[in-house]
Amino acid sequence: xxxxxxxxxxxxxxxxxxxxxxxxxxxxxxxxxxxxxxxxxxxxxxxxxxxxxxxxxxxxxxxxxxxxxxxxxxxxxxxxxxxxxxxxxxxxxxxxxxxxxxxxxxxxxxxxxxxxxxxxxxxxxxxxxxxxxxxxxxxxxxxxxxxxxxxxxxxxxxxxxxxxxxxxxxxxxxxxxxxxxxxxxxxxxxxxxxxxxxxxxxxxxxxxxxxxxxxxxxxxxxxxxxxxxxxxxxxxxxxxxxxxxxxxxxxxxxxxxxxxxxxxxxxxxxxxxxxxxxxxxxxxxxxxxxxxxxxxxxxxxxxxxxxxxxx
Amino acid sequence: xxxxxxxxxxxxxxxxxxxxxxxxxxxxxxxxxxxxxxxxxxxxxxxxxxxxxxxxxxxxxxxxxxxxxxxxxxxxxxxxxxxxxxxxxxxxxxxxxxxxxxxxxxxxxxxxxxxxxxxxxxxxxxxxxxxxxxxxxxxxxxxxxxxxxxxxxxxxxxxxxxxxxxxxxxxxxxxxxxxxxxxxxxxxxxxxxxxxxxxxxxxxxxxxxxxxxxxxxxxx
Amino acid sequence: xxxxxxxxxxxxxxxxxxxxxxxxxxxxxxxxxxxxxxxxxxxxxxxxxxxxxxxxxxxxxxxxxxxxxxxxxxxxxxxxxxxxxxxxxxxxxxxxxxxxxxxxxxxxxxxxxxxxxxxxxxxxxxxxxxxxxxxxxxxxxxxxxxxxxxxxxxxxxxxxxxxxxxxxxxxxxxxxxxxxxxxxxxxxxxxxxxxxxxxxxxxxxxxxxxxxxxxxxxxxxxxxxxxxxxxxxxxxxxxxxxxxxxxxxxxxxxxxxxxxxxx
Numbered sequence: 001x002x003x004x005x006x007x008x009x010x011x012x013x014x015x016x017x018x019x020x021x022x023x024x025x026x027x028x029x030x031x032x033x034x035x036x037x038x039x040x041x042x043x044x045x046x047x048x049x050x051x052x053x054x055x056x057x058x059x060x061x062x063x064x065x066x067x068x069x070x071x072x073x074x075x076x077x078x079x080x081x082x083x084x085x086x087x088x089x090x091x092x093x094x095x096x097x098x099x100x101x102x103x104x105x106x107x108x109x110x111x112x113x114x115x116x117x118x119x120x121x122x123x124x125x126x127x128x129x130x131x132x133x134x135x136x137x138x139x140x141x142x143x144x145x146x147x148x149x150x151x152x153x154x155x156x157x158x159x160x161x162x163x164x165x166x167x168x169x170x171x172x173x174x175x176x177x178x179x180x181x182x183x184x185x186x187x188x189x190x191x192x193x194x195x196x197x198x199x200x201x202x203x204x205x206x207x208x209x210x211x212x213x214x215x216x217x218x219x220x221x222x223x224x225x226x227x228x229x230x231x232x233x234x235x236x237x238x239x240x241x242x243x244x245x246x247x248x249x250x251x252x253x254x255x256x257x258x259x260x261x262x263x264x265x266x267x268x269x270x271x272x273x274x275x276x277x278x279x280x281x282x283x284x285x286x287x288x289x290x291x292x293x294x295x296x297x298x299x300x301x302x303x304x305x306x307x308x309x310x311x
Numbered sequence: 312x313x314x315x316x317x318x319x320x321x322x323x324x325x326x327x328x329x330x331x332x333x334x335x336x337x338x339x340x341x342x343x344x345x346x347x348x349x350x351x352x353x354x355x356x357x358x359x360x361x362x363x364x365x366x367x368x369x370x371x372x373x374x375x376x377x378x379x380x381x382x383x384x385x386x387x388x389x390x391x392x393x394x395x396x397x398x399x400x401x402x403x404x405x406x407x408x409x410x411x412x413x414x415x416x417x418x419x420x421x422x423x424x425x426x427x428x429x430x431x432x433x434x435x436x437x438x439x440x441x442x443x444x445x446x447x448x449x450x451x452x453x454x455x456x457x458x459x460x461x462x463x464x465x466x467x468x469x470x471x472x473x474x475x476x477x478x479x480x481x482x483x484x485x486x487x488x489x490x491x492x493x494x495x496x497x498x499x500x501x502x503x504x505x506x507x508x509x510x511x512x513x514x515x516x517x518x519x520x521x522x523x524x525x526x527x528x529x530x531x
Numbered sequence: 532x533x534x535x536x537x538x539x540x541x542x543x544x545x546x547x548x549x550x551x552x553x554x555x556x557x558x559x560x561x562x563x564x565x566x567x568x569x570x571x572x573x574x575x576x577x578x579x580x581x582x583x584x585x586x587x588x589x590x591x592x593x594x595x596x597x598x599x600x601x602x603x604x605x606x607x608x609x610x611x612x613x614x615x616x617x618x619x620x621x622x623x624x625x626x627x628x629x630x631x632x633x634x635x636x637x638x639x640x641x642x643x644x645x646x647x648x649x650x651x652x653x654x655x656x657x658x659x660x661x662x663x664x665x666x667x668x669x670x671x672x673x674x675x676x677x678x679x680x681x682x683x684x685x686x687x688x689x690x691x692x693x694x695x696x697x698x699x700x701x702x703x704x705x706x707x708x709x710x711x712x713x714x715x716x717x718x719x720x721x722x723x724x725x726x727x728x729x730x731x732x733x734x735x736x737x738x739x740x741x742x743x744x745x746x747x748x749x750x751x752x753x754x755x756x757x758x759x760x761x762x763x764x765x766x767x768x769x770x771x772x773x774x775x776x777x778x779x780x781x782x783x784x785x786x787x788x789x790x791x792x793x794x
Binding site: 029032035036039040094095096147148150151152154155158159163165276280281282283285 | 583598599600601620692693694695696697698719722723724726727728729730731732733734735736747749750753756757759
């Protein structure tokens with residue numbers, strides 16, 4: 001059993017390194033290699049790692065807390081909050097730093113949803129329903145704004161699909177946010193092992209683990225906002241990585257931390273490699289590639305023996 | 312209203328549906344903030360709800376180890392804690408199944424594992440909401456026997472049950488909850504007379520006594 | 532008597548139909564079509580324009596029927612125009628008005644040839660065939676002269692619409708056609724869509740001589756670093772005004788692109 005997990009880990013690591021090399025050195029134009037590496041490829045690799053691992057970890061938090069395999073990082077109305085931030089920045093501030101707006105939009109949206117679902121009498125069902133309403137609300141505003149500004153609708157639609165197109169190359173803010181987030185994860189992640197249990201279980205005279213739910217959802221929202229900052233709104237990674245890693249590595253949160261870090265960044269790295277090379281020189285938006293590659297992969301694992309549906 | 316819970320006893324909560332048995336358990340855990348006097352000397356309480364959720368794909372050992380991540384932010388279990396888990400697994404007769412996924416255990420075994428969680432948490436009072444529901448007779452007996460054994464090791468239990476005859480066999484004391492939300496706390500002999508049972512269940516019972524064993528039967 | 536009656540009816544009918552022809556009315560959703568209407572001298576037939584129609588200046592005084600996606604239907608049915616002129620962007624929503632007697636006319640805007648075609652079609656619709664012919668002839672002459680301004684042809688041009696994400700012009704964009712007509716080349720002319728999202732690496736590997744930055748592209752700070760050997764030109768509002776749309780001022784954009792290589 002442990003051998004099998006060790007092998008899976010080695011395969012995952014190899015996959016990660018392979019994707020990293022493909023992203024950095026595949027068909028590298030020797031003449032302009034320095035410009036291309038420092039301005040294009042290295043930032044993309046960094047952003048892929050940041051967005052992938054943040055999404056996977058956030059999904060891990062939310063799936064453990066809600067005990068629902070369908071929970072995804074955008075649960076807290078985050079995607080449309082981010083989308084609205086991006087659209088507003090492009091339309092009203094005419095800014096190329098739309099990813100920063102997306103980051104704040106995502107944070108604000110999740111704060112609103114978490115606050116409305118109640119700090120004291122918190123329930124995950126309330127959270128999901130309020131998040132859903134906010135998604136519908138902000139989503140329709142986004143559609144309206146896009147339709148009202150047809151001359152900018154094309155780039156806006158592209159940006160909303162998700163990708164590494166934002167203006168901030170070698171962004172110090174992004175990297176420091178990521179380091180803070182990972183540090184937070186390292187501190188709290190083993191606690192998820194306790195949250196595996198039924199929330200109604202009470203261990204009196206000990207801390208009640210449920211009171212950490214809000215904290216963990218806040219951390220998940222923070223992680224997801226960072227991924228929005230680096231890659232826009234990428235679906236799927238946040239659902240598929242926690243599920244896959246649980247299938248392969250079991251339920252120990254300490255193992256799953258590293259597994260999700262690796263799996264998330266590998267998937268995004270590889271998808272970004274495909275996105276820029278399938279139809280070269282035309283780029284396919286990253287979000288599209290992830291969905292097209294991810295969906296069949298996901299369904300395959302669902303029906304696989306010992307998969308989620310078999311339990 | 313008040314209630315006192317004696318130490319080292321197996322106490323069974325009896326009463327019709329909707330009388331407030333689960334509410335009473337919640338009162339004991341302080342989960343509900345209602346003015347209600349409960350006399351107890353217990354330090355740690357462990358509450359197990361009806362049909363608790365368990366994660367899929369986790370081994371029995373890992374399931375039990377979850378308890379030790381509750382209080383701290385640490386990354387690794389100490390050797391002491393690991394030994395304690397083994398000890399508890401032995402006590403709940405699941406040591407040979409420690410590496411088996413919990414969803415592959417039987418209902419009775421899963422319930423034993425849940426009781427193991429309580430043991431690991433160091434609780435001296437267990438509050439169990441129908442721990443033996445949906446189980447066959449043998450498993451019900453096994454669970455009750457285990458809880459009965461625990462009373463001698465300093466763990467008291469308050470259990471909600473519906474099978475009166477099974478309860479008589481293992482319980483030290485009864486608390487009857489009536490539809491009018493009254494509490495009647497008595498030991499076995501005092502509890503099982505026609506008047507008390509009528510008061511609790513609002514139905515006529517016939518009580519059979521044979522060699523100090525009681526049996527109840529409903530009179531049509 | 533019988534013959535007289537027929538001749539009276541025929542005369543009456545002819546008179547009536549000529550009156551009808553004079554009272555033709557149009558509504559335009561495309562800025563370039565609005566411009567052509569003015570150039571043909573058919574501005575009085577144009578009853579309403581889109582909110583994007585800002586050239587010539589007088590067009591702004593016309594009632595606004597809507598923009599590419601939203602149409603003020605109240606106003607549309609009040610005007611009840613004979614023809615509804617629209618371009619690619621509004622393609623999917625116009626047909627439904629045909630049942631109310633408003634005939635939708637679709638205009639393609641992909642290259643210079645389609646600009647000539649559009650002028651002829653509009654000339655036919657407005658009964659101004661002669662003016663249309665003159666206009667096209669004049670335009671062709673101006674374009675020929677514009678091309679002669681290119682003293683230093685065969686320059687490789689990269690036209691950047693947006694930096695983040697990196698969008699340029701492809702084969703189907705009319706700007707590509709204009710650049711080719713001006714004697715220069717667009718480095719992205721072989722990519723099969725109108726406004727493709729492409730790899731920056733591809734653009735670098737094509738070694739453009741001139742990088743043109745669209746007015747809507749806000750972040751050009753990196754372009755200098757990415758294309759150290761290229762001449763970088765940020766387009767002004769005035770230039771964008773005529774390069775942006777396939778209108779009768781298309782010769783001005785050809786002049787602009789032709790002179791890029793001249794120092």
